[in-house]
Amino acid sequence: MFKKVLVANRGEIAVRVLRACKDLGLATVAVYSDADRGALHVRYADEAYCIGAAPARESYLRMERIIEVAKKADVDAIHPGYGFLGENPEFARACEAADVIFVGPTAATLELVGNKIAARRLMADSGIPVIAGSGEQWSQDKGLAETGQRIGFPLLVKAAAGGGGKGMRIVRSAEKLADAVALASREAEASFGDGTVYLERLIEGVRHIEFQIVADEHGSAIHLGERECSIQRRFQKLIEEAPSRALDPELRERMGEVALQVARVSGYTNAGTVEFLLDKQRDFYFLEVNPRLQVEHPVSEMVTGVDIVKEQLRIASGRKLRYTQEDIRPNGWAIECRVLAEDPDDGFVPSVGRVGRVFEPAGPGVRVDSGIYEGFEVSPYYDSLISKLITWGDTRPEALVRMQRALEEYRIVGIKTTIPFYQRLLKSFRFIVGQLDTDFLDKACYPEPEDEPMHLEAAAIAATLRFYRRSPRPRTVTAPSNEAGASNWKRSGRWRSTNRWST
Amino acid sequence: MEYIALGEDAELPVEIIEGGRRVVVGGQTRSVDMQDIGDHSLFSLLVDNSSYEVLIEEQGGQLRVLLQGRLYTFQVESRDRHRLSKVAGRPAAPLGKVEIRAPMPGIIVSVPVTVGQAVSAGDVLVILESMKMENEVRAPKDGIVQTVGVAAGELVSGQQLLLVVE
Numbered sequence: 170m171f172k173k174v175l176v177a178n179r180g181e182i183a184v185r186v187l188r189a190c191k192d193l194g195l196a197t198v199a200v201y202s203d204a205d206r207g208a209l210h211v212r213y214a215d216e217a218y219c220i221g222a223a224p225a226r227e228s229y230l231r232m233e234r235i236i237e238v239a240k241k242a243d244v245d246a247i248h249p250g251y252g253f254l255g256e257n258p259e260f261a262r263a264c265e266a267a268d269v270i271f272v273g274p275t276a277a278t279l280e281l282v283g284n285k286i287a288a289r290r291l292m293a294d295s296g297i298p299v300i301a302g303s304g305e306q307w308s309q310d311k312g313l314a315e316t317g318q319r320i321g322f323p324l325l326v327k328a329a330a331g332g333g334g335k336g337m338r339i340v341r342s343a344e345k346l347a348d349a350v351a352l353a354s355r356e357a358e359a360s361f362g363d364g365t366v367y368l369e370r371l372i373e374g375v376r377h378i379e380f381q382i383v384a385d386e387h388g389s390a391i392h393l394g395e396r397e398c399s400i401q402r403r404f405q406k407l408i409e410e411a412p413s414r415a416l417d418p419e420l421r422e423r424m425g426e427v428a429l430q431v432a433r434v435s436g437y438t439n440a441g442t443v444e445f446l447l448d449k450q451r452d453f454y455f456l457e458v459n460p461r462l463q464v465e466h467p468v469s470e471m472v473t474g475v476d477i478v479k480e481q482l483r484i485a486s487g488r489k490l491r492y493t494q495e496d497i498r499p500n501g502w503a504i505e506c507r508v509l510a511e512d513p514d515d516g517f518v519p520s521v522g523r524v525g526r527v528f529e530p531a532g533p534g535v536r537v538d539s540g541i542y543e544g545f546e547v548s549p550y551y552d553s554l555i556s557k558l559i560t561w562g563d564t565r566p567e568a569l570v571r572m573q574r575a576l577e578e579y580r581i582v583g584i585k586t587t588i589p590f591y592q593r594l595l596k597s598f599r600f601i602v603g604q605l606d607t608d609f610l611d612k613a614c615y616p617e618p619e620d621e622p623m624h625l626e627a628a629a630i631a632a633t634l635r636f637y638r639r640s641p642r643p644r645t646v647t648a649p650s651n652e653a654g655a656s657n658w659k660r661s662g663r664w665r666s667t668n669r670w671s672t
Numbered sequence: 673m674e675y676i677a678l679g680e681d682a683e684l685p686v687e688i689i690e691g692g693r694r695v696v697v698g699g700q701t702r703s704v705d706m707q708d709i710g711d712h713s714l715f716s717l718l719v720d721n722s723s724y725e726v727l728i729e730e731q732g733g734q735l736r737v738l739l740q741g742r743l744y745t746f747q748v749e750s751r752d753r754h755r756l757s758k759v760a761g762r763p764a765a766p767l768g769k770v771e772i773r774a775p776m777p778g779i780i781v782s783v784p785v786t787v788g789q790a791v792s793a794g795d796v797l798v799i800l801e802s803m804k805m806e807n808e809v810r811a812p813k814d815g816i817v818q819t820v821g822v823a824a825g826e827l828v829s830g831q832q833l834l835l836v837v838e
Binding site for chain 1: 677682688713714715724736738740744804
């Protein structure tokens with residue numbers, strides 16, 4: 170096993186990886202940008218090194234600087250987390266050249282699955298079902314319009330190097346195709362430095378089902394069952410759960426087998442995720458491989474009891490898998506809500522600033538993977554994911570009720586978060602019965618919870634008391650009838666002017 | 673003190689008596705106790721013996737109250753002021769000089785307007801990036817750009833003056 174590990178990331182995932190290292194008794198090294206001097210991962214690690222300025226390309230994306238720190242701190246391995254250098258083959262290769270182990274698949278696998286067009290072609294050739302037109306490009310002689318017509322509308326324009334919804338466009342009619350391709354290509358170029366895009370038939374009303382796989386370097390591979398991530402906003406996952414209401418044991422076994430086949434043909438090692446779309450006819454299609462630790466990995470951990478990050482580190486150090494497929498017996502249900510620093514009541518605009526107070530939920534079946542604390546400054550430089558709330562229950566309803574309780578317990582003061590959005594969403598009938606699909610939020614079909622009259626009254630009382638306390642109060646008023654009007658005018662004026670520029 | 677809490681679709685008269693220890697609302701007198709439990713924003717509220725936790729924030733002259741995941745937005749006015757504003761009517765679109773400020777801290781991506789340029793309400797004045805998302809700051813009214821105080825690449829704080837439209 171390693172002795173010392175560098176975590177090349179920040180935020181909640183850096184903290185998560187550091188915890189696994191500590192559980193394994195490994196020494197830890199954090200890297201941080203100027204904006205993150207006070208961040209949790211710096212505080213939790215044994216050693217910390219500044220690697221540059223706040224913008225990611227001047228710090229968390231600087232491979233040579235991170236390798237330099239790895240050499241200086243004399244670490245055995247680098248865990249990249251997700252995002253940043255998480256699935257970058259060039260970085261994996263740089264680690265190898267520096268004689269440091271990259272915790273993840275090989276550079277060759279990263280290259281293979283990183284190109285979505287090549288990956289789909291390989292899967293299709295291996296007899297794995299892919300979506301019509303998957304990986305379809307066009308050439309001079311076989312024009313774009315013709316290719317679009319053949320695949321059929323609606324279709325998706327996707328980036329070959331894509332991820333996270335960037336460089337992705339839905340096209341519903343032929344005349345919009347050329348513009349969408351140009352736009353997606355520009356976005357892909359800006360985000361990934363590669364403007365290659367491809368077309369794919371869009372299937373609506375589908376579920377997003379993914380399988381967690383773990384493979385060692387000795388030829389063994391297992392899956393940890395599925396996660397359902399159908400609740401998405403603009404192709405970004407918001408709520409994930411494990412298992413899925415849509416799978417029965419037979420379908421689970423079949424999909425799990427295909428996931429392992431994907432792992433085999435791509436020469437996969439370490440932890441990864443195979444994504445599928447599942448349609449209403451229960452046909453499933455390979456979507457892509459995420460060759461890294463996923464944001465939503467905790468739901469699989471909660472139902473299987475496997476610490477995925479610990480397994481990643483063990484496998485990367487050359488050890489054999491500790492589990493066989495038969496050892497994996499998922500128990501109960503887990504749900505995760507991604508807590509984002511965004512204002513759900515104002516179009517999800519980012520909310521940055523100082524976190525004044527935090528009250529984290531606790532109690533049975535509750536897990537919080539967070540990167541914030543009281544006094545922490547949420548900066549505009551990085552992703553808005555600040556924390557993940559995960560609940561577990563014997564059954565889906567129990568996990569769901571616990572999630573509702575935990576969301577109500579979770580108080581974050583100073584910045585706005587998506588917590589209230591989840592509280593409303595989780596009360597919707599469709600979510601409760603598990604009728605999920607990837608259009609769930611776009612259809613806006615979840616009802617606003619009914620107004621509790623007592624709540625409206627309590628809220629009005631709270632607002633009025635707040636207003637009353639903030640207003641300069643008339644002290645000993647000798648002639649109340651005369652002064653009331655005048656002071657009220659002044660008070661309103663002052664109240665308005667002091668509040669105009671506050672958030 | 674008599675107040676009106678103006679909600680989205682409700683007008684609730686709330687009278688505060690006994691120095692804030694009781695309120696009269698909906699014809700009922702209730703004892704109230706509101707304690708600050710976090711940064712002057714999070715409060716524990718007892719109404720008679722019902723216990724609530726409320727997160728209160730001021731925004732644009734309004735009070736946003738978050739209670740059990742539901743957002744209630746109120747404009748609170750004294751009853752006298754409320755009567756007057758009813759007579760006077762609501763102010764229309766802003767007149768004269770308008771200072772355009774950053775809605776959040778972020779990095780300026782671009783400023784597609786220049787000094788002296790005529791803009792219409794809704795035109796994009798500044799594109800601001802925050803947390804990997806681009807946000808458009810739009811003109812609240814028609815006018816001429818008077819000054820531009822920021823340039824692409826610049827880091828701005830929340831509420832920082834970006835430009836002036838007149």
